[in-house]
Every structure is written in structure tokens, then in C-alpha cells.
Amino acid sequence: MNLLNQLFGGQRPTSREIAKSRLQLVLVHDRVDLSPQKMQLLKDELINTISKYVEIDVEGMQVNLTQNGRQCRLTADIPILSARPKR
Amino acid sequence: MGATVITITSGKGGVGKTTATANLSAALAMKGKKVVAIDADIGLRNLDVVMGLENRIVYDLVNVVEGSCRLRQALIKDKRIENLYMIPAAQSRDKSAIRPQDMIDVCDQLRPEFDFILIDSPAGIEQGFRNAIAPADRICIITTPEVSAVRDADRVVGLIEAEGKGPASLILNRLRPRMIQRGDMLDTADVLDVLAIDLLGIVPEDDAIIVSTNRGIPVVMENTSRAAQAFCNIAARLLGEDVPLMELEEPSPSWLSKITKLVSRH
Numbered sequence: 001m002n003l004l005n006q007l008f009g010g011q012r013p014t015s016r017e018i019a020k021s022r023l024q025l026v027l028v029h030d031r032v033d034l035s036p037q038k039m040q041l042l043k044d045e046l047i048n049t050i051s052k053y054v055e056i057d058v059e060g061m062q063v064n065l066t067q068n069g070r071q072c073r074l075t076a077d078i079p080i081l082s083a084r085p086k087r
Numbered sequence: 088m089g090a091t092v093i094t095i096t097s098g099k100g101g102v103g104k105t106t107a108t109a110n111l112s113a114a115l116a117m118k119g120k121k122v123v124a125i126d127a128d129i130g131l132r133n134l135d136v137v138m139g140l141e142n143r144i145v146y147d148l149v150n151v152v153e154g155s156c157r158l159r160q161a162l163i164k165d166k167r168i169e170n171l172y173m174i175p176a177a178q179s180r181d182k183s184a185i186r187p188q189d190m191i192d193v194c195d196q197l198r199p200e201f202d203f204i205l206i207d208s209p210a211g212i213e214q215g216f217r218n219a220i221a222p223a224d225r226i227c228i229i230t231t232p233e234v235s236a237v238r239d240a241d242r243v244v245g246l247i248e249a250e251g252k253g254p255a256s257l258i259l260n261r262l263r264p265r266m267i268q269r270g271d272m273l274d275t276a277d278v279l280d281v282l283a284i285d286l287l288g289i290v291p292e293d294d295a296i297i298v299s300t301n302r303g304i305p306v307v308m309e310n311t312s313r314a315a316q317a318f319c320n321i322a323a324r325l326l327g328e329d330v331p332l333m334e335l336e337e338p339s340p341s342w343l344s345k346i347t348k349l350v351s352r353h
Contacts, residue, residue: 014270019234020277026234027241027281069283070244 028065032072039063046076055081089198090123093205093325094223095258098239100210102231103260106296106305107318108207109137113305114322116171120202123162123172125193127219128209129184132176139303140165140173149177152189158196167308172201182214187221194222203325212246220247226255227287232262232273241282256287258321263292264335275332288321289333290314 013021029035034042043063050056057079066073095108105128112124126134129149135141146161151174165171174193177184194204208219220226226247230240240257247255259278266272275289295312299305306315307322313333320330 016267016270016273016277019273020281023234023237023273023281026238030238030242031245067283070248 024067028067028072031067031070032065032074034065039065046078050078057081090194090201090204092194092198092222092224093203094127094208094219094226095205095229096208096216096219096226096243097210097229097236098212098243099230099236102236103229103258103290104210105133105137105207106300107227107229107258107260107290107321108134108205109305110307110315110318111322111325112173112203112205113138113165113168113171114307114319115203115205115325116165116168117307118322118326119170120326121170121172121200122203122205123174123197123201124205124207125174126176126207127185127190127215128207129176129215130178130181131209132178134173134207135163135175136303137300138165138173138305140175141303144175147175147177148193149180149184151193152185158193167304182209182218185218187218190218191222212242216243216246220250220252223252226252227258228255228284229258229260230278230282231260232267232278234273237273237278237281244282244284254284256285257282258287258290260290261292262289262335267335286332287324288317289335290317290321291333291335 043061046063047056047058047061060079062077064075066075095104095111097104108124112122116122124134124138125148126132127148128134135144140163143163146156148161150156151158151161161174163173163175165173190206197204204222206219206223209215228240228243230236244253244255247253257279259275262275263272267274275286279286291313293306293312293314295306295310296314299309306312307318313336317333320333323330
């Protein structure tokens with residue numbers, strides 16, 4: 001199978017790679033006790049709050065939980081379209 | 088000074104806590120240390136059968152805690168190895184028969200007489216687990232390279248840290264080199280990457296474990312299987328020796344994988 005994959009360029013991830021990425025995702029949520037539903041709520045509230053000050057690109061917004069060792073990190077990457085004009 | 092108390096726990100059941108407790112206790116005793124293994128799995132005792140001491144039980148841990156026997160009466164001496172003892176769990180009781188403070192008291196009584204006290208924790212994260220970790224000076228978490236076992240291990244790592252009992256160290260059990268090689272099993276680096284704790288040792292999957300459990304003779308006592316070697320290495324590390332990590336066997340490459348290697352070079 002490996003040989004065929006190599007020859008025809010089909011690089012399907014191994015079950016080991018799938019296991020690792022699934023584990024990493026589930027653990028980062030387990031550790032901070034944030035379900036995907038709560039993450040969505042958090043994201044919505046972020047959008048509301050930040051939109052009060054600047055106009056943001058909601059489609060391009062990325063909110064992720066990442067881990068570095070046993071330290072979890074919430075990262076938000078929010079593209080700003082333009083500063084909202086002051087009234 | 089006195090004994091070092093080591094608790095072996097996992098979160099998930101069936102990953103090798105009891106086998107590891109039996110073998111590490113025996114291996115430490117074979118290295119000349121005075122060791123007592125305590126079965127903290129009240130109601131589901133098994134350390135006795137894995138160690139082959141089930142016919143010698145008169146009193147158990149709950150009897151000791153309730154004061155219906157003296158601690159010395161519950162200590163079963165292993166006749167095969169000098170300096171190896173075991174305290175069985177009660178079989179007809181449940182986890183609530185014992186509190187964390189009871190485990191601390193029992194261990195404090197044992198400490199002056201022993202070099203090591205190994206505690207076989209029950210699965211789960213409830214009272215039985217809390218009892219088992221209460222007296223621990225260090226905690227070993229054992230897991231297999233499977234998603235469910237690693238996830239549960241991570242939960243336990245978090246609980247141990249929250250209790251201020253960390254850092255725990257990891258025993259990765261039942262590795263299958265061939266499955267790892269063909270990309271169908273998490274390897275040591277993957278599990279360490281995910282759990283981010285120190286590695287105490289790895290143990291390959293080995294038929295000898297089932298045979299030894301059938302007979303009631305821990306593998307380290309009688310043969311030179313891979314698993315026996317692995318547990319001896321871990322015992323040596325517990326004694327502070329610097330032992331290199333076991334090499335998992337490299338099966339001879341098939342013609343197909345040889346060609347694959349050639350192709351992938353270009």
C-alpha cells in the first residue's frame with residue numbers, strides 16, 4: 001500500500017496520525033473544559049465586543065485553543081477591515 | 088528516612104496497573120530493596136492473583152483500617168523473593184470503606200520498615216483513586232498507546248497536578264513495534280508530545296504477561312522476556328540508575344518496504 005501511495009501521490013494520513021490529531025484536539029478542550037458549543041458562544045461574544053470599536057472580517061476570524069506542553073492558550077486572530085469612524 | 092511511596096494509576100481500566108505494580112514490586116525486591124505492594128482496589132482485588140498470593144490471604148486492608156487485625160497480620164510475605172510483601176484489598180467491600188487519611192496512616196506505619204511501598208490504584212478518578220494517591224511521594228501513570236487510554240491518562244495528570252502531587256511520570260505499556268512501524272499505532276514520541284510529562288519507561292506488548300498471570304508468577308521473577316526486561320529497567324530507574332530506553336525490535340524489512348525506500352529517495 002505504501003508503495004502504491006508513493007507512486008500515485010495518494011498521501012492519506014496513517015491511522016496513527018489521525019489518532020494523534022484527534023487526541024490533541026480533544027485534550028485541549030478537556031483541559032480547559034470548553035466544549036465546541038461554548039467556544040462558539042465565546043467567539044460570538046468576541047465579535048460583538050470588538051465590533052463596537054472596529055469593523056472586523058468575521059469570515060476571516062480564527063479563534064483556537066492551542067497547547068504548548070501542558071500550557072493551554074486561547075488565540076484569536078481577527079482581521080480588521082477599518083477603524084470605525086468616531087462619532 | 089523510610090520508604091518511598093509510589094502509586095501506580097491510569098484513569099482507564101485494563102491498561103496494566105496491576106501487572107506493573109506486581110512486576111515493579113518484585114523487580115525492586117530482587118534488587119535487594121524491602122518492598123510492600125498494597126492493593127487499593129477495594130471490592131475488585133486482583134494484585135493477589137497476579138502475584139500468585141491469593142491462597143495466603145487471611146486479613147486485608149479494610150481489616151487493618153477498621154482495627155480488626157494488626158497491620159503485621161495483613162502483610163503477606165512472598166516466599167519466592169526475599170523482602171517482598173503484599174497487603175490485599177478487601178473483596179466484599181467497596182471504596183467507601185477507606186478514606187485517604189487511612190491510606191496515609193497505613194503507609195506511615197509501614198514507612199520505617201520498608202524501602203518502597205507500591206500502591207495499585209483502582210481505575211477511575213473517584214474515591215478509590217483519591218485514596219490511592221493520598222500517601223504518594225511519587226505517582227506513575229500507566230497508559231497504552233490508544234486514544235481512549237491516553238485521554239484518561241491526561242485527565243489523571245491534570246487531577247494530580249491540581250492536588251499538588253505532581254509531576255507524575257509515565258509508563259507507556261503494550262507498545263507494538265510492527266504496528267508503529269506501519270503507521271497504525273501512536274509511538275512513544277506521539278504520546279509524550281500529547282501528555283507533556285516525563286517518561287519513566289516503555290513496555291512492549293508481550294505474550295509472556297498473559298502466561299505469567301495464568302501462573303501467578305510475575306514475569307520479572309522467572310524469564311527474560313521483553314516485558315520482564317522492560318520492568319527491570321523501570322525498577323532500576325526508580326532507584327535512580329540511568330538506564331537507556333529499551334529498543335523496540337526492528338523486524339527485518341520486507342522487499343516491498345525496501346523498494347518503497349528506494350522510490351522515496353528520488
